[in-house]
Amino acid sequence: MTPPHAPTTARALATAEVCRRIVAESRRQLAEVGPAALSLRAVSRELGMAPSAIYRHFADRDALLSALIAQTFTDLGEAVEVAVAAAGPARIDTWRAWTRAVREWAVARPFDYALVYGSPVPGYAAPRDTVAPAVRVLQPILDMASGLTPSGSTVDTPPLGDSLDSMADYIDAPAEVAARAIEAWATIMGFLSLYLFGHLVGAVDSSDTLWERVVEQTAADLGLTEPDEPLPGGRS
Amino acid sequence: MTPPHAPTTARALATAEVCRRIVAESRRQLAEVGPAALSLRAVSRELGMAPSAIYRHFADRDALLSALIAQTFTDLGEAVEVAVAAAGPARIDTWRAWTRAVREWAVARPFDYALVYGSPVPGYAAPRDTVAPAVRVLQPILDMASGLTPSGSTVDTPPLGDSLDSMADYIDAPAEVAARAIEAWATIMGFLSLYLFGHLVGAVDSSDTLWERVVEQTAADLGLTEPDEPLPGGRS
């Protein structure tokens, strides 16, 4: 009944559990001191283990950091998937749900947000393992953009070269749509970063109403506000 | 001839020079290891001084960090001022010059960018001294936004509360304009952050053409692309 490689023995279960605890405690401490100051010794101390025990589960400090980053992306990815699944079927429903989910997640866990979308940790190179979880976060809006046709542009914009071709292929939409999707994403992430990193402190009393505006404006730039937009699954 | 408080004695000149060298060497090292790992000892070692000598110029490590942040903002502020002064008089000239200057500065000094616009250093609270240099960077576009009237909106946007009133007062423009200015700023900073922090790696081959689009799109959202816009200084 169980899959062939699932951990079934007591030892394997215990190992998985300890591994989970290390990651959990590390994420907790990371929120207090930041990724650069994350200490294996402090983590092991808090868990009541010898510092060297960590090395049974992670090759070194960088490996633990990679696991934390992957885990954090996965966490956010699951949050947006739940939110998008609970939203309506129209593209704009997806966009509103996705942006709302990202914001709520980020505001609740500013240090997790900083870990994955803030300054890279110097001297640390993100390995391949973190790419898939990072893309998973974006997948709902990539799916949403699929098949979208550019519309409503009243602006003369410079021509795009072929630099977006691979993304356009991936989402099965014109490069124009890929460009607008990246712009909308950049606006959302930029606003969150400015807010969470303290750059709006003197300028904006409460970011709530402004945030609603940003979401609607980006939706309009994406061409999601036309009433009769066709959906990928038909329903004209 | 010299202002009353200018350092004129040999000792005062030497002090200022050493102080300058500490800041310069610190910024150099910061680009290699990041703000959290900046080491007073390493800086003093490189300058051929005793570690304790730093304390004649900065109260502690945090004071040095504050000076670095202020200095970095000032550096960027001067760069944008030069660029804006060299540009044409129309609002859109200012916007194009400002965005271009910020981007070129950031791409040339990604760690400086990360220091001031990336994740905050945990456990470090930016003191008041860094606020003025941070605002200086924005001043050209705040001036540009002054007197701007909202236009060209084809989107139904949620009403703004009074959360932008102080900023609207400051730039002497409607809250609507303040909101659009912050949105445009967020888009620019978001795009730069995604690019510099490595989040566009798989999606965008070259960011140049896409960047041009972002600038023009944000200019349009700000209402800067109407041909007959009135300028603050007349010239209708």
Add this chain to the structure above:
DNA sequence: TGTACATCAGTGAACGCGCGTTCACTGATGTAC
């Protein structure tokens, strides 16, 4: 102009600290017969 005193930038030794990582080990868990 010359002298006596005050200032203060920089020295170098020392403090106590926590860090990542290694290594030989122990002893419970798992496996093969």
Add this chain to the structure above:
DNA sequence: TGTACATCAGTGAACGCGCGTTCACTGATGTAC
């Protein structure tokens, strides 16, 4: 089912390291008369 052996998660001591900060000091620079 029982026994002998293998595995391997966790231990605890030790390594060498660099860190921020303090303190009494020295000696050149500045100042007052």
